[in-house]
Amino acid sequence: MKQSKIGAWIAFIIGALYFIVPLIGTFEFSLRMKRGEYSFEAYRVVLTDPNFLASFGYSVLMALITVIMGAVLVVPTAYWIQLRLPKLRPIVEFITLLPLVMPAIIIVFGYLRLYNSSSWLPLTANARSTDLLLSFSYVTLALPYMYRAVETGMRSIDVRTLTEAGEILGASMMTILFKVIFPNVRVAILSGAFLTFAIVIGEFTMASLLNRPAFGPYLQLIGANRAYEPSALAVIAFLVTWACMGIINVVGNLKSNKRPA
Amino acid sequence: MAFLEISDVRKQFQQNVVVKGFNLGIERGEFVSLLGPSGCGKTTVLRMVAGFESPSAGRILIDGKDVTPLRPNQRNVGMVFQAYALFPNMTVADNVAFGLKVAKRSPSEIKSRVEEMLAMIKLPHLASRYPYQCSGGQQQRVALARALAHKPKVLLLDEPLSALDAKIRVSLREDIRALQRSLGITTIFVTHDQEEALSMSDRVVVMNEGRVDQVGAPFEIYNDPATRFVANFVGTLSVLKGKVLDAKAGRIQVGKSEIIASRKIINHNVGDACSVALRPEAAVLENGHDLGSGRNRLGGTIDEVSFLGSVVRIRVKIDDDAISLDTFNNPSAIPPQRGAPVVVSFTPHDVLVLDGETKH
Ligand SMILES: Nc1ncnc2c1ncn2[C@@H]1O[C@H](COP(=O)(O)OP(=O)(O)OP(=O)(O)O)[C@@H](O)[C@H]1O
Ligand SMILES: [Mg+2]
Numbered sequence: 001m002k003q004s005k006i007g008a009w010i011a012f013i014i015g016a017l018y019f020i021v022p023l024i025g026t027f028e029f030s031l032r033m034k035r036g037e038y039s040f041e042a043y044r045v046v047l048t049d050p051n052f053l054a055s056f057g058y059s060v061l062m063a064l065i066t067v068i069m070g071a072v073l074v075v076p077t078a079y080w081i082q083l084r085l086p087k088l089r090p091i092v093e094f095i096t097l098l099p100l101v102m103p104a105i106i107i108v109f110g111y112l113r114l115y116n117s118s119s120w121l122p123l124t125a126n127a128r129s130t131d132l133l134l135s136f137s138y139v140t141l142a143l144p145y146m147y148r149a150v151e152t153g154m155r156s157i158d159v160r161t162l163t164e165a166g167e168i169l170g171a172s173m174m175t176i177l178f179k180v181i182f183p184n185v186r187v188a189i190l191s192g193a194f195l196t197f198a199i200v201i202g203e204f205t206m207a208s209l210l211n212r213p214a215f216g217p218y219l220q221l222i223g224a225n226r227a228y229e230p231s232a233l234a235v236i237a238f239l240v241t242w243a244c245m246g247i248i249n250v251v252g253n254l255k256s257n258k259r260p261a
Numbered sequence: 262m263a264f265l266e267i268s269d270v271r272k273q274f275q276q277n278v279v280v281k282g283f284n285l286g287i288e289r290g291e292f293v294s295l296l297g298p299s300g301c302g303k304t305t306v307l308r309m310v311a312g313f314e315s316p317s318a319g320r321i322l323i324d325g326k327d328v329t330p331l332r333p334n335q336r337n338v339g340m341v342f343q344a345y346a347l348f349p350n351m352t353v354a355d356n357v358a359f360g361l362k363v364a365k366r367s368p369s370e371i372k373s374r375v376e377e378m379l380a381m382i383k384l385p386h387l388a389s390r391y392p393y394q395c396s397g398g399q400q401q402r403v404a405l406a407r408a409l410a411h412k413p414k415v416l417l418l419d420e421p422l423s424a425l426d427a428k429i430r431v432s433l434r435e436d437i438r439a440l441q442r443s444l445g446i447t448t449i450f451v452t453h454d455q456e457e458a459l460s461m462s463d464r465v466v467v468m469n470e471g472r473v474d475q476v477g478a479p480f481e482i483y484n485d486p487a488t489r490f491v492a493n494f495v496g497t498l499s500v501l502k503g504k505v506l507d508a509k510a511g512r513i514q515v516g517k518s519e520i521i522a523s524r525k526i527i528n529h530n531v532g533d534a535c536s537v538a539l540r541p542e543a544a545v546l547e548n549g550h551d552l553g554s555g556r557n558r559l560g561g562t563i564d565e566v567s568f569l570g571s572v573v574r575i576r577v578k579i580d581d582d583a584i585s586l587d588t589f590n591n592p593s594a595i596p597p598q599r600g601a602p603v604v605v606s607f608t609p610h611d612v613l614v615l616d617g618e619t620k621h
Contacts, residue, residue: 157349158344158346161342161344161346162346162348164311164313164333164340164342164346165340165342165346165347165348165407166348166359167312167313167332167333167334168311168312168333168334168336168338168339168340168408169334169339169359169360169363169407169408169411170334170335170337170360170363170364170411171334171359171360171363172334175363179348179359180348180350183350184348184349184350186350
């Protein structure tokens with residue numbers, strides 16, 4: 001008992017060090033903008049840069065849209081497959097894995113060919129529709145993570161029997177989906193959302209090639225031209241991402257009562 | 262016409278006919294069990310009544326209305342599942358309220374109905390608990406309350422007790438029956454446990470390979486099994502090989518002895534092989550004391566003695582066959598020893614004659 005606890009602690013400490021040491025190093029470096037003293041000068045510069053706020057805000061918004069679209073797409077799909085079309089599961093699994101094996105750059109070139117301003121559906125013709133295209137592409141990128149998380153969540157509850165229990169009590173499919181299925185896979189959706197968020201916030205290829213003012217291209221720009229600010233940005237991005245996730249978690253918990261996750 | 266009418270229902274999955282020519286009428290307020298071995302189609306029949314499967318042929322009527330084309334959520338029936346199937350994200354009270362909320366009842370009505378239901382299942386103190394905080398027996402009670410809250414016309418239960426341990430199973434089955442009686446709700450109870458079916462039901466439907474073999478009161482099913490399958494499936498039965506000597510008079514030869522059966526021997530001619538069956542409570546050991554004339558007697562040796570508590574079950578070997586018989590435990594008398602020669606006696610009335618010869 002004691003022995004295994006010590007082992008667990010050692011593993012935990014090693015893991016924590018692996019994770020924290022580079023973070024501390026980055027943080028320490030970011031404080032050294034002024035010669036000979038520690039200061040938050042780099043942070044001041046970054047935070048007062050209007051491009052930072054704009055690009056970060058843009059990416060957060062895109063991430064939220066992606067999470068919502070992903071959940072609305074994936075949850076009913078996974079539900080229906082589990083319930084009525086279990087034979088399709090391998091096919092859908094294969095499709096959701098495609099974005100992992102296909103580099104983003106290939107996907108985005110495909111988009112540009114399909115949706116350029118002289119195509120049948122000129123999505124890249126103006127900024128708003130390009131945003132739409134970008135969020136679709138983010139949904140694609142996040143698909144493997146979102147689908148897997150939700151699928152696992154669905155398997156942990158007896159979807160079929162719960163659906164039947166709802167049906168026999170007079171509920172429609174929609175009611176069952178929103179009152180029974182969604183709340184029970186909420187934790188799974190959140191973990192999918194977490195990964196989606198992390199991917200979208202730092203995504204570079206798609207945003208850059210679609211020429212949208214996202215955080216990824218901004219990071220790249222700063223990183224290529226400055227010394228201390230990129231470290232400050234990394235720390236900020238890290239903190240904000242975690243704060244966002246914390247908020248999502250709290251909100252998620254408030255909405256569906258006090259059920260422990 | 263009965264309150265719930267299942268007429269000529271057939272169900273086929275691909276090439277596999279699972280339920281065939283199923284007919285059953287259930288009166289209002291009646292408690293009927295579907296009893297049969299695993300895979301005989303009990304659940305399939307229940308699911309067709311619920312609307313989860315649609316019959317390949319035939320009709321199902323509830324209260325005079327043909328519900329065959331209706332979806333489960335349009336049928337107004339309640340169902341209790343083997344695995345409870347409570348909604349894990351809702352409290353006990355919310356689970357019970359679900360059907361009422363879906364039916365858009367007023368909040369005050371929902372509140373009072375939920376309280377009423379929780380009082381009925383004797384769990385008012387669990388209202389704000391989540392299912393995972395309740396024991397299996399409590400969860401199944403909640404599932405029962407949930408199924409009944411919106412006052413369905415029919416209650417369906419699919420092996421609701423089989424996931425519970427023996428003690429709770431017995432107490433819950435009494436509670437279910439009491440509740441069913443007080444509400445007067447028409448109920449179909451699916452089980453493969455004959456004791457459950459016999460002890461709870463107004464009528465038992467014994468199913469075999471997708472067909473109804475016999476429908477009757479528990480007493481009838483047990484004492485007058487219509488088919489050999491029913492006789493074998495319901496209760497314990499000892500089967501002996503015999504040969505018909507006189508079908509009219511009920512004379513049958515068993516080994517070197519002759520016995521009399523008071524029931525009619527149908528479909529048998531003189532000289533035909535037949536099977537003679539006995540319930541364990543019908544046979545007694547005549548160790549020394551004569552129980553009077555007019556009884557059948559067979560000599561054999563004690564093969565095995567199992568002490569079951571209040572009952573001692575004794576197996577007596579008679580030629581190649583064996584008779585099991587139950588005696589009450591008698592603390593002042595030691596059970597007989599293995600290998601001891603004994604005489605087994607039983608009345609002609611207790612003899613069941615089944616078709617053909619047993620294979621054993
Ligand atoms: N959806 C289905 N598709 C194909 N075959 C099925 C389906 N549902 C049931 N069956 C078959 O129908 C037969 C009867 O099944 P059913 O579940 O009604 O039996 P049961 O009497 O309830 O058995 P148990 O006591 O084991 O629950 C079985 O052979 C089963 O394999
Ligand atoms: Mg079954």
